[in-house]
Amino acid sequence: MMLFLLLFAIVVLGLCCLPAFRTGLKARRIHVGLVVFACLLLFIFSLSALSDSHSDQALHKPSQTTVRKKADQSDKAFSSTVSSSSQASKQASSKTFSSASSTVSAVKDENHDFQGFVQKPLSFRHQKQLQLASLDALGRARNSHIQLRNSDEPAVKREPYLNYDPAGWHNYRFFYRSHDGQTKMAWLMNRGHLVGYQFSGLNDEGRNLVAETAWLNTGNYVGTDVENTDSMLFYEEGLDNWLSLHPDYYLDYQVTPLYQGNELVPRQVRLAYVGIDNQGRTLPITLDAAKEQEGNGDARLVYLNNQSPNAKLDYQSGRAVNTVANGHSQAAVISSSKPVANPNTSTDPHQRIVYVTGNGKSSVYWYSEDAMPSNTNKSRVIQMTEQQALDQHKWHSKTEP
Structure with a gap:
């Protein structure tokens, strides 16, 4: 130019x-x-x-x-964000739930060296929601989450028996000391619901069941103690009462078992709860328990230990040792869902180990598993002392030599 x-x-x-x-x-x-x-x-x-x-x-x-x-x-x-979002979506979509897919992913809990789901209230939808995480590769229940009104609670009475054995399930009749100082016996473990039946209406659902002590579940060795803040029962009763007092509001309740590594039995259970009004606004719920702490979205968190004062648990296998002496031995070795290979051959009924089928419900007992009928379901054989079997009005099988 x-x-x-x-x-x-x-x-x-x-x-x-x-x-x-x-x-x-x-x-x-x-x-x-x-x-x-x-x-x-x-x-x-x-x-x-x-x-x-x-x-x-x-x-x-x-x-x-x-x-x-x-x-x-x-x-x-932008590409990185899309890629991360896509990867997160794939991971989230790989988790299956009973009623609706969840955006909550499995992470390590910040305050505990345990594996657990993120604590986060469900999105408000003006309807009952129930989300159950699928069992993991070890068969462990991982997370149960519900949002409901008082009118959404089940009207049908719960069935008394459960057949599903959660991961690490073993049970024992252990000695414990009552309030009056007497030494008594009680079953150590419960098949514990994460979200209680009074909210979910679920009973024999594996994704909602974990092996937990009776002390954690009901607050007592035998029966219930609703005042025991170490138990889930205390908080379930408080939340149930809150719902009945606020019939137009919703309760968001998440229960997460916390495992350490590949252990089969959770060391703790985390409860997270918050109220929601009919406009979707969150309302803190306080049950006046010292264990309560603040969580996400106005929720209150409670961490409960899966333990019992009369036992020491092996969380890896689910087995336990009685820590209360019975007057005849320092530790009472009672029952397990998987009997030991060599039974105690002592003639003392307080020491001699016997075997009972049907998870201990059978009316007869055996000195040896080998003498049982060939079609016996060995996974449901329970150990106990012969004296315990006699106290339950059981008798020795007439077909065993």
Whole structure:
């Protein structure tokens, strides 16, 4: 473009000076000199213009590069976000639930060295919601979450018996000391519901059951103690009462077992609860328990230990040892769902181990598993002392030598 203007200027000057060539030689020389001088000026001006043009381009290039880099970084950031979101969606979609898919993912609890689900209230939908996480590779229940009104509670009475054995299930009749100082016996473990039947209406549902002590479940060795804040029963009763006092409001209740590594039995159970009014606004619920602490979304959290004062649990296997002496031995070895290979052959009924089928419900007992009928379900054979069997009005099988 600048070259074109230079040539155009020379042509114009030449035409302007054309009349000078018709005059004298001296005049022509003067005009030719003026033309050459003008051409030099135009040439110098053109070079300067071209230099400025290149300088401008050089100044603009870094700016364009910076913009391009920022755009590339934005594209990468967006791509990374989409990729992360897609991966999270895939992970979330891989978890199956009973009624609705959940966006809650399995993470390590921040306050405990246990594996558990994130505590977060469900989105409000003006209807009952129940979400049960699928069993993991070890067959462990992982998370139960419900949102309901008082009118959504089940009207049908719960069946008294459960058949499903949760991961790590073993049971024992152990000695304990009662309030009056007497040494008595009681079953150590319960098939514990995460979200209680009074809310969920679920009874024999494996995704909602874990092996937990009677002390954790009901607050007592035998029967119930609703005042025991170490038990789930205390909080379940309090939340049930809250619902009855607020029939138009919802309760959001999440119960998460907390496992350490690959242990089959949870060391703790985390409760999370919050009220929701009919506009979807959260309402803190306080049950006046020292264990309560603040959680996400106005929820209250409670961590309860899966233990019993009369026993020491092996959370890896689910087995336990009695820590209360019975007057005949320092530790009472009672029952297990998987009997030991070599039974105690002592003739003392307080020491001799016997075997009872049907999870201990059979009316007869055996000294040896080998003497049982071939079709016996050995997974439901329970150990106890012969004296315990006699106290339950059982008798020795007549078919065993």
